[in-house]
Amino acid sequence: MSPGVIKISIIGVYLAALVFLGLFSSRLGRGTSKDYLLASHSIGPFLLLMSLFGTTMTGFALVGSTGEAFAEGVGVYAMLASSSGIIHSLCFFVLGVKLWSWGKKYGYTTQIGFFRDRLDSDKIGIVLFPILVGLVVPYLLVGIISAGKAIEGATRGDFPALTETGSIPPWLTELVICVVVLVYVFFGGMRGTAWANAFQTIVFMVLGVVAFYLIATGLAAKSVESGRAHEHRGNERVVRTDPPTGLMDSLQIVSQEIPRSRRVRAAVGVEDQIETVEAPAKFRTRERMDPWLFLTYMLIPFSVGMFPHLFQHWLTAKNANAFKLPVVAHPVFILIVWIPCVLIGVWATTGLIDIPPPIASDPNKVLGFMVKSLSGDVLGGFLLAGILAAIMSSLDSQFLCIGTMFTKDIVVHYAGEDRFSDRQVVMISRGFIVAVVAATFLLSLTTIAQTRVFQLGIWCFSGFSSLFPLALLSIYWRGLTKWGAYAGVLTAASVWFWLFSASEFGAIENWSVDLTLFGSTIHTMPVASMFLASTIATIVVSAVTPKPSAASINKFFPAKSTS
């Protein structure tokens, strides 16, 4: 059996197992729409942790973080992962628990349902729906492109009959995972999605640690064999000839080469001796990063507060206490997934491994290439299945969520509860999901697929983050009015579009909003402008427009009993 066939067979078995899990979980369902959409509010702490974490960790976290570390260095972890550990849990704590309790009490299924009720405004749904769906599409794209690129990089040379580079073409991988996820979401609903998420989260976390071990030890062993590894004897740096003695030794062999990265310097050719080249510090430090840019990066993780698919997951919780485990464990889970990916990305910049130009020019392929180069065929197949697991564990929730929003917030809301039968509603929901997934798939075939997954993700998350002030104020400020909400949402959307077009729709990488203060220029992430503008618009307009009705305020902010 050829190496490519071995890998594809393992991935095929894994995908079949997922479909089986979806079918099996559908047998456990109660057959009601509440069960299909919210698993009857029955999800306990462990499943909630796994489904929330699996949903927030997508191709962005694995393929994107490795690629971005390859392009920009280890600072990637500080920019997004450690801040997410603080901010994601904050959102679960201050938004998730409260929204869960209102959702269960008043029967919400979607964010729009909540905002309509809280703001006493029907039309807020019309404003929010296209914006939320419009932001979910690039998020879906991040996952789909990651899957295609990872498999393309990992099967390079295995299928010479298929493409010029001998890889599985990205469109084929993208098509297959879309179909698999559609099948298990259609059959299993939210219960199937939660089970599949838990299963896939365990798979990608375990396989991620295995991949890290194999890549570290494999890279160290190959480096010693090829005479590229070095060690210090006294003050002298000499070529190492002793094979690595274990994981720790391997880690030290490969990591000491990080500052000697040569890939980024056009003047340095493959023939140059690595040790004679001065190191660019940025791969091991954050020396050249603007502190303001770094500070404003911290606003991006607030996006989880407005992810519609995460809102739906919050509502599946059995009780408020089920949130405690996700709140506590989420930061450490992020660490377990991100640190290995970031280290693999920066190891790929060193002279210990030759990265072919087609891979180096497309950082999305780096993780797949490292897996292929440094693990066997069987383990490589499992590791690729792990990468797909991470990606699919987000796609499923997003697919289910957009279908739910369309049927609940648009079709049933405007046509009336009795206009369609349960079966018709399900068919409409599935039809809309297939249409959105097909549109996303077609977009992935365009030049958008050449954008770095990380950069695409940043723009998408920035849009969601700019809506966070609305979510927070709707829960904690009784003075919020529907006019304030309209102003906030429309301002966020306008500023997002304006800045996105100024960045040539993401084509300019690391684009920032530059401000001149007291003669010096500071760089800020676009999210800061969107976040600030949206907050100011919401508060100012709310302050000068008529307050919500007393009944509406009493419903959400009842007076505390003094007895």
Place this chain on the structure above:
Amino acid sequence: MCRAPDGMPTWIGTLFEHTVCNTMKYLVWGLVLLLVVLHQDIWNWGNDHLMFGFMPVTLAYHAGLSIAASIVWFMATKFAWPLDMDDESDAVSQAGEAEGAKS
């Protein structure tokens, strides 16, 4: 959630909840703020050393920050968990069960 230990006289329990619980709640939110401040580690940015011989200092520092975040959030669930949320949660669950029994 922060509550006085069982068996404590009522007035001491009330005092405990007013002082210890409130102090801990402010401490937790103070620690969350501290995490945000510590995240801006500009003093580390030029540090080129490898921790344990393999982990760049900036990466090790932020990995430590992730662990610290988990500890602070654990404290938040112990001391800053909204008391009324537990009551609301119970009421909501009971209402849901009653509704289920009816249908």
